[in-house]
Amino acid sequence: xxxxxxxxxxxxxxxxxxxxxxxxxxxxxxxxxxxxxxxxxxxxxxxxxxxxxxxxxxxxxxxxxxxxxxxxxxxxxxxxxxxxxxxxxxxxxxxxxxxxxxxxxxxxxxxxxxxxxxxxxxxxxxxxxxxxxxxxxxxxxxxxxxxxxxxxxxxxxxxxxxxxxxxxxxxxxxxxxxxxxxxxxxxxxxxxxxxxxxxxxxxxxxxxxxxxxxxxxxxxxxxxxxxxxxxxxxxxxxxxxxx
Numbered sequence: 288x289x290x291x292x293x294x295x296x297x298x299x300x301x302x303x304x305x306x307x308x309x310x311x312x313x314x315x316x317x318x319x320x321x322x323x324x325x326x327x328x329x330x331x332x333x334x335x336x337x338x339x340x341x342x343x344x345x346x347x348x349x350x351x352x353x354x355x356x357x358x359x360x361x362x363x364x365x366x367x368x369x370x371x372x373x374x375x376x377x378x379x380x381x382x383x384x385x386x387x388x389x390x391x392x393x394x395x396x397x398x399x400x401x402x403x404x405x406x407x408x409x410x411x412x413x414x415x416x417x418x419x420x421x422x423x424x425x426x427x428x429x430x431x432x433x434x435x436x437x438x439x440x441x442x443x444x445x446x447x448x449x450x451x452x453x454x455x456x457x458x459x460x461x462x463x464x465x466x467x468x469x470x471x472x473x474x475x476x477x478x479x480x481x482x483x484x485x486x487x488x489x490x491x492x493x494x495x496x497x498x499x500x501x502x503x504x505x506x507x508x509x510x511x512x513x514x515x516x517x518x519x520x521x522x523x524x525x526x527x528x529x530x
Contacts, residue, residue, distance in 0.1 A: 292355040295322040300347035301387040342367040394440035426478040447474040447506040489528040
């Protein structure tokens, strides 16, 4: 999110086997460029059309592009899965979830997350800090202490899973790979939240928390009721939106 209220969020779309080149054999460009293009050029009316025209140069993605201005949210959605999907505009107030699936066929955790957020917004709260904690509870929701690849569509918070060091994200580590130590960890690494006030002066708050830390190569869940742990693993920024 920029200081002027331009906002963008990106996810990859999970597909197997993974596509690694464009239709004409060129290497795929980094999807992170799309977010940068929007935040740096959102004032241009041609930016969105340009990104749509070159969408096939990137791996499968979901992309939110918008701006928050005068208490209103103007949001567009762009994807290249399916390849002929049109640009969508989402301007009406509504809770919307997005993950590594298509909005046309959302994973179960998307519907679950939307319902949890709607419940948070409907409940009485005393201050901003209480809202932040409740929303982090949503982001940390899980129904499993361990997980497999097949569980990803239903888990908002993914517990750590061992993966081969050279994995392409399609399988868990074998018992032999675990013994040999040729593994890494896969799971929810951080949770991030952005809040923007609805009345002037418009203020943005960005909070990001690490979910785990590694101790002797084993993940340990971080406890945010401990002020020392919070100070080490939370990033907090706030700013006033400018025109």
